Amino acid sequence: MPTPPKTVEQFGYRQELQRTLGFADLMIYGLIFMVPIAPFGIFGSVFAASGGMVALAYVVGLVAMAFTALSYAQMAKAFPMAGSVYTYAGRGIAAPVGFIAGWAILLDYLLVPGLLYLVAGVAMNSFVPVVPVWGWVVVFVALNTVVNYLGIQMTVRITRIMLVAELIVLAIFLVVGVVALAQGKAQTGALTPLFDSSTFTLPLVFGAASVAVLSFLGFDGISTLAEESREDGRRLGRSMVAALALAAVLFVAQTWVAALLTPNRATLLQKGDPAGSAFYDTAAFAGGPWLATLTAVATAIAWGFANSLVAQAATSRLLFAMARDRQLPAFLARVHPRHKVPVNATLVVAALSLALGVYMSTRADGIPLMSSLVNFGAMSAFLLLHVAVVVHYLLRQRSSNLIAHLLVPLLGFGILVFVVVNANVAAQRLGFAWLGLGLVVLAVTYVAGRRPRLPEEVA
Template sequence: MTAVGLDDVGRLRRFGYTPELQRSLSFGDLLVYGLIYMVAIAPFGIFGSVFQASAGMVALAYVVGMVAMMVTASAYGVMTRAYPTAGSVYAYAGRAIAPSAGFLAGWTVLLDYILVPGLLSLVAAASMTAVGPGVPLWVWVAVFVVVNVVFNLRGIKTTRLVNKVFLIGQLAVLAVYLVAGLLALASGAGRGFSWEPFYTSGQFQIGVVAAAVSVGMLSFLGFDALSTLAEDAKGGARQVGRAQIAALGLTGVLFIAQTFVAGLLVEDPGKLIADGDPAGTAFYDTARVAAGPWLATLTALATALSWGLANNMVAQVATSRLLYAMARDRQLPAFLAKVSTRRSVPTNGILLTAAVSLALGLCMAARDDGISLMASLVNFGAILSFIVVNLSVLARNLRPGQEKVAGWFRSWVLPLAGIAILVVVIVNANVLAQRLGFVWLGGGLLILAVMAASGRRPRLAGLTDTIAEDDPANTVDRAATRAAHRA
C-alpha cells in the first residue's frame, strides 16, 4: 500500500489506465537492470574524453556526477510513488505541472532515449573494429541492433536472464583490471599513487569539473530508465525507487575506483589533456600499461559487448516503454501502444526503436565525430529531463490537496539542490549539443502549438491530470471521462 492508501495497480486504474504489462521484476531484477543500463564498466569507453574535460581530475568528475544523480534519483523516487506509471518524466510533468508540460518533457527525454540505442551500437561497433578490424563498422552496427530486437521481442524475462549473465562478465573483467592496475602501480608503473585524479593543484575550477560531469553523465544514464518499469515491478513504485538509489550507489563506487586507477596509469596526462582521445583507446592504453596487450584486448571486447548488447538491450526496453506510455495517451501514434498478449511487451515500440537506432547508427558511422556528437546530444537531453523531474516535485508540492508521499527534505531541499547542480552542468556543456538540443526542444514547442491550434491539446488518461489526487473517493464517472477524452 502506498502513502495514499492504494496499491499501485489501484492507483494506475484510477489514472484511467488498464494494467497490461506483467509485474514480474523483483528488486534484484530491477537492480541488475539498472547496473546493466549504466554499465559497470561504462568509463572504459569514454575515459579519455572525461579525462581531457576534467584536466585529469577524472575521479572527481564521477564523484560530483554521482552526487547530482543521487539527488535526482530521490526526485524520481518521490514521483514514482505519486504516479506509478510507465511514462517516467513524461507522466510526472504531465500530472504534476500540466499535460502540455508532460508532452514537452516526453519530447525532450525522447532525444535521450531514441539516440541512446544507436549510440550504444555505434560505440560497440567501433570497439569491435579495434578488436577485429576486418569487418566494416556498419556491419557491426546492424548486428548489435538486430540481436537486441530478437532478445527483447521474446519478453522481459529473457531480457532479465541475459542481463544477469552480462553483469557477471562485466564485474569479472573490472575485477581483473583493478587488481592488475593496483599491482602495476605498486610496482612503479604509471605515475604511482597520488590524489591527482581527485584534485590537481592549479587545475581545479568549477567550470572544468562541471564540463567534465556533462561528458561523464553518459555513464550514469540508466538509473532514470528504471522508472519506466513501474508497471513491470512486483513491488511497484517503492521497489523502483530503492533500486534506483542502490544501482546509483554501487555503480558510482565502481566508476570512481576504475577511473582513479586508470587516471594514475596514464603515462602522459598532459598529452591526453591537450590532444584528447579521438580513437577512444585511452582506457585500453592504461590496461596495456597495467598488464600488457591481452588486458587491453579484453577490456576493449568487454566494452563492445557491454555497450552493444547488454546496455543496448535495456535501452530498447526503456525507449519502447516511453513510446508506449505516450501513445496510449494519444500523444504519439496509437500503433505504438500495442502490447503483445503472448510476451507482454510493446512490440511496435521495440521495432520502431530498433529501426531508428539502425538508421542513426549507420548515418553516424559515416561521420568522424559521430560518437562524440551523439553522446553530447544524449547527455543534453538527459540533463534537461532531470531538471524537469526535480521541477515536477516542487510543482506537485505547490498544488493544493496533494497527498504527502515524502518528507520536507526530499520534497523541497533535494529538488532545489538537484536543479542548482544540473543547471551549472548544462551551462558548461558542449556548445553544439546545447544548440542542437534547443533546436529539438523548439521542434516540440512547434508540435505543441500545432496541436493547440487544431484543438488537440495534450491530455493524459482520465481527462485531467489531478483526478487520482483530487478525487480520492473516485466519484468521477470513468466512462464519461473516457468518452470526453476520446472526443
C-alpha cells in the same frame, strides 16, 4: 494502516504489461543500463575534459544524479506507471509539460541505442576489420531486437549473465591495476585524480561532469518498467537509488586507479583522446596487451549488447506510454498478446537505432556529438522532474517534508543547470533546436484541438 499501493487502473489505464520483475531484477536492469565498465569507453574524453581529475568528475556527476534519483523515487511513489519523466511531469505539473518532458527525454532515449551500437561497432571493427562498422551495427540491432521481442523475462535473464561477466572483467582490471601501483608504476600523486590545483576550475570540472554523467544515465530507465514490476512505487524508487549508488562506487574506483596509471598524461591533456583508446592504453601499461584486449572486447560487448538491449527496452516503454495517451501515433501502444511487450514500439526503436548508427558511422564526430546530445536531452528532462516534485508534493499536497520535496529538488535543479550551461556548445544548439521543435508540435496540437490530456482528466 498503510496506504495500499496505487495501480495503473486508478489512472485510467488497463494493466497490459506483465508484472514479473522484483527488486533485484530492477536493480540489475539499472546497473546494466549504466554499464559497470562504462568509463572504459569514455575515460580519455573525461580525463582531458577534467584536467586529469577523472574521479572528481564522476563524484560531481554522482552528486547531480543522486538528487535526481531521489526526486525520481518520490515521483515513482506517487505515479507508479511506465513513461518515466514524461509521466511524472505530466501528472505532477500538467499534461502539456509532460509532453515537453517526454519530448526532451526522447532526445536521450532515441539516441542512446544508436550511440551504443556505434561505439560497439567501432570497437569490434578494430578487431575484425573485414566487417565494417555499419555491419556490426546491423548485427547488434538484430540480436537485441529478437531478445526484446521475446519478452521482458528473456531480457532480464540475459542482463544477469552480462552483469556477472562485466564485474569479472572489472575485478581483473582493478586487481592488476592495484598490483601495478604497488610495483611503483603510478604516474602521478595518489590524490591527483580527485584534485589537482594546477588544473582545477569549477567550469572545467562541471564541463567534464557533463560528459561523465553519460555513464550514470540509465538508473532512470528503471522507472520505465513500473508496470512490469511486482514492487510498489516506494521500492521501485529505492531500486533506482541503490543501482546509482553501486554504479558510482564502481566508476570512481576504476577511474581512480586508471588515472594514476595513465601514461603520456601531458599528451592526453593537450590533444584529448580522438581514438578512444586511452583506457586500453592504460590497461596495457598496467598489465600488458592481453589486458588491453580484454577490456576493449568487454566494452564492445557491454555497450553493443547488454546496455543497448536494456536501452531499447526502456525507449520502447517511453514510446508506449506517450502513444497510450495519444501524444504519439497510436500504433506504438500495441502490446504483443503473447510476449506482453510493446511490439511496434520495439521495432520502431530498432529501425531508428539502425538508421542513426549506420549514418553516424560515416561521420568523424558521430560519437562525441551523439554523446553530448544524449546528455542534453536527459538533463533538460531532469530539470522538469525536479519542478514536478515541488509542484506535486509541496504546492498540491501541502507536504511538510521540506527536505525531500523542496531542498533536494532545488539542489538537483541548480546543479543540473550548471552542468547544462557548461555542456558542449554544438549540443546546446541542437538540443535547444529539438526543444523548439517540440514546442512547435505542441502548439500544432492545440491549434488542431487535440491538446495533451491524460485519462483521469477526461470527464
